[in-house]
Amino acid sequence: MTGRTGNTWLRALAALACAGLLMAAAVDSGIAKAKAPPAPASATSGDDGDMPQDAGSGDDTGGDDMDGPGSDEPVDAGAEGGGASQIDKSGGPDVPIDVKAPPVAIRLSAHLTEKGPELAKGLTWRIFDPAPKADGKLKLVGETKGGSVSLMLRPGTYFVHVAYGRAGATRKITAGRDFSSDLILNAGGMRLMAMVGKDQPLSAGDVTFSIYAPEEDGAEERAVVVANAPAGRIIGLNAGTYHVVCKYGYANAIVRADIH
Secondary structure: OOOOOOOOOEOOOOEEEEOOEEEEEEEEOOHHHOOOOOOOHHHOOOOOOOOOOOOEEEEEOOOOOOOOOOOEOOOOOOOOOOOOOOOOOOOOOOOOOOOOOOOEEEEEEEEOOOOOOEOOOOEEEEEEEEEEOOOOOEEEEEEEEEOOEEEEEOOEEEEEEEEEOOEEEEEEEEEOOOEEEEEEOOEEEEEEEEEEOOOEEOOHHHEEEEEEOOOOOOOOOOOEEEEEEEOOOEEEEEOOOEEEEEEEOOOOEEEEEEEO
16 A cells, blocks of 8 residues: 555545445555554554564664654563564574663654654554564563654664554664664555445445455465454555455445555
């Protein structure tokens, strides 16, 4: 899914008719500047501590000195969690976490696009120790929510995952001195609406939307990303082409569209 920066909607990316029903999608990669998407329990990425596998990855073994606002917000070093073992570990060898060394300040921020504004809210940050546990999963060092955050971490290598709705990105960082790191989500916000005629919106209670993941080579069917979402909700998604199914009331009116 792609979009233009700023607060200008790209409308009518999908507009199909089925039994008099029209579905329209509005996509904007800069929408978060005005509003962050809601975060229902089903939208939280990796609630059980697993590292999401579809997130983009990067590496940051240093960085510029910290700048910009942000209060220190220590992560919970006692938190336990899982994590997947199949993670891109490129970018240099891991540095073991030095539990005896004093912590250093790490400022983390995220953007929907490379030139987009810094997201001020709606983010979930999760920090993992890259050393797998006995079960092959990664230990969740801590989790915090908000916009940009300043964390105090012991020197060493970590995996940082940030989630915005259902969009996410992962970066490998090595803490050794104070620095800041920006993560690019390469994502946007999708708002789905249903109308009859040209501009008559249907009641949000009568319409639901299901969003399916981009088609993968060899896959027999697409995975459900969002099920039965109400009209008007802003949904954060990674870039890609999604298959959207709209259902209207009890009339069995269904519209399908591929939205990029």
